[in-house]
Amino acid sequence: MPGPSRLAELLRDGRFVVTAELTSTNSADPEATWRLAEVLRGSVDAVNCTDNTGAHVHMSSLAAAHLLVEKGIEPIMQLTVRDRNRLALQADLLGAAALGVRNIVLMSGDDVTVGDHPEARRIYDIDSMQLIEVAAGMRDRGTYLSGRTLDQAPSFFIGAVENPFAPPLEFRPLRLQKKVRAGADFIQTQLVFDVPLFARFMSMVGDLGLTDKVFIIPSIGIPRSARGARFMREKVPGLHVPDSLVDRLEKTPPARQSQEGIQIAVELLNAVRQIPGVAGVHLIGIKWEEGVVQVAEAAGLLPRPTLSPLATVGGSR
Amino acid sequence: MRVLERLVVAVEKPLKEAVWDCRMCGQCILHSTGLSCPMRCPKNLRNGPCGGVRANGNCEVYPDKRCVWVEAWEGSRRMPVFKDHIEHLQKPVDWQLQGTSSWINLVSGRDHEAPKGWEGHARS
Numbered sequence: 001m002p003g004p005s006r007l008a009e010l011l012r013d014g015r016f017v018v019t020a021e022l023t024s025t026n027s028a029d030p031e032a033t034w035r036l037a038e039v040l041r042g043s044v045d046a047v048n049c050t051d052n053t054g055a056h057v058h059m060s061s062l063a064a065a066h067l068l069v070e071k072g073i074e075p076i077m078q079l080t081v082r083d084r085n086r087l088a089l090q091a092d093l094l095g096a097a098a099l100g101v102r103n104i105v106l107m108s109g110d111d112v113t114v115g116d117h118p119e120a121r122r123i124y125d126i127d128s129m130q131l132i133e134v135a136a137g138m139r140d141r142g143t144y145l146s147g148r149t150l151d152q153a154p155s156f157f158i159g160a161v162e163n164p165f166a167p168p169l170e171f172r173p174l175r176l177q178k179k180v181r182a183g184a185d186f187i188q189t190q191l192v193f194d195v196p197l198f199a200r201f202m203s204m205v206g207d208l209g210l211t212d213k214v215f216i217i218p219s220i221g222i223p224r225s226a227r228g229a230r231f232m233r234e235k236v237p238g239l240h241v242p243d244s245l246v247d248r249l250e251k252t253p254p255a256r257q258s259q260e261g262i263q264i265a266v267e268l269l270n271a272v273r274q275i276p277g278v279a280g281v282h283l284i285g286i287k288w289e290e291g292v293v294q295v296a297e298a299a300g301l302l303p304r305p306t307l308s309p310l311a312t313v314g315g316s317r
Numbered sequence: 318m319r320v321l322e323r324l325v326v327a328v329e330k331p332l333k334e335a336v337w338d339c340r341m342c343g344q345c346i347l348h349s350t351g352l353s354c355p356m357r358c359p360k361n362l363r364n365g366p367c368g369g370v371r372a373n374g375n376c377e378v379y380p381d382k383r384c385v386w387v388e389a390w391e392g393s394r395r396m397p398v399f400k401d402h403i404e405h406l407q408k409p410v411d412w413q414l415q416g417t418s419s420w421i422n423l424v425s426g427r428d429h430e431a432p433k434g435w436e437g438h439a440r441s
């Protein structure tokens with residue numbers, strides 16, 4: 001069995017972690033995925049492989065995650081309940097574990113209507129909350145949801161998502177608590193643009209005592225252009241991009257917009273970093289891996305820590 | 318039993334459809350969701366809203382409709398009892414019960430049966 005989650009070890013060690021999203025490819029050639037992942041190597045602690053993000057088809061997150069494992073880059077496999085029923089979800093979770101995937105992030109997924117197959121049948125056999133409990137059951141009790149016993153239980157580090165900015169705002173912390181009770185070990189949030197609102201969310205989460213129980217990793221978006229920021233504001237479900245940010249980029253000459261985008265991301269990152277309970281950041285470059293590296297660099301997050309080689313031996317979590 | 322079930326469904330279905338836009342999942346949790354039927358959510362979420370709820374409280378999928386879970390949260394705040402049941406972890410839907418009477422399933426205990434590997438909040 002491959003080793004345990006390095007991401008988990010860093011977090012439990014109290015290190016401020018950096019994760020990033022990998023652009024999912026549309027190529028049958030693994031080199032396409034490897035090329036993008038190589039850009040991130042050394043600049044982040046783990047890399048998210050998305051699951052048909054924005055409800056657009058891409059190579060499966062399971063395959064991408066395994067390609068990263070092969071190259072010694074730690075993946076975080078995203079899995080949505082939109083495209084698979086409970087049988088397929090459990091089959092993929094177990095398969096992922098056997099292929100060396102340790103970190104998973106379980107979510108509802110953007111609806112098919114925002115994607116490239118809006119006519120598709122949506123599945124939603126179980127919800128994301130239930131999937132967390134199912135994955136935890138496979139790990140902790142060594143059984144499928146049916147109760148049938150696994151021959152070898154997986155050792156997952158279980159992640160979930162939360163959107164602190166979507167209504168009902170008062171319910172969001174309680175929903176997060178539900179996810180923690182279901183078995184979530186870490187949370188990656190929706191992109192943070194509204195820092196005061198995020199700080200308020202974090203203080204409510206802190207009041208529930210959750211910052212001691214779960215590692216919370218806010219996402220920071222790196223806008224590359226005014227056009228990109230406008231697209232995020234108008235097209236991405238659940239994303240609340242302030243007009244002031246779009247304005248700021250629009251006022252910047254096109255040739256300098258990407259630099260301004262880096263600057264915006266670094267400012268956001270430094271602001272969220274101050275908020276109690278924030279365990280790391282998740283950088284989303286939106287088809288811009290180089291942007292992730294530049295932000296990590298400019299924010300003084302490089303080099304990334306290395307764990308002692310001993311820590312990567314053994315099969316426990 | 319079959320006749321009884323048909324009779325009960327004949328009462329339950331039109332009544333709950335009219336009042337709550339019920340989808341007859343056969344395992345009613347309206348008291349835990351502020352009397353807002355979660356099966357109306359296009360993602361059939363039983364444990365709270367997705368991350369796609371619009372800033373105005375409308376649904377990601379149907380921009381003109383209010384999110385079922387925004388209504389559930391508001392409804393739950395008004396409930397004299399069961400207020401915090403919205404925090405309970407709901408088990409996966411048993412799709413075999415679709416179209417059957419939740420009242421009968423409640424009395425018989427059928428709607429409480431969870432898959433054997435399901436532990437709910439055992440960890441909390």
Ligand code: SF4
Pocket residue numbers: 357358359360361362365366367368369370371375376377378379383384385386387
């Ligand atoms: S916005 Fe609300 S009703 Fe619409 S899919 Fe999400 S949770 Fe369901």
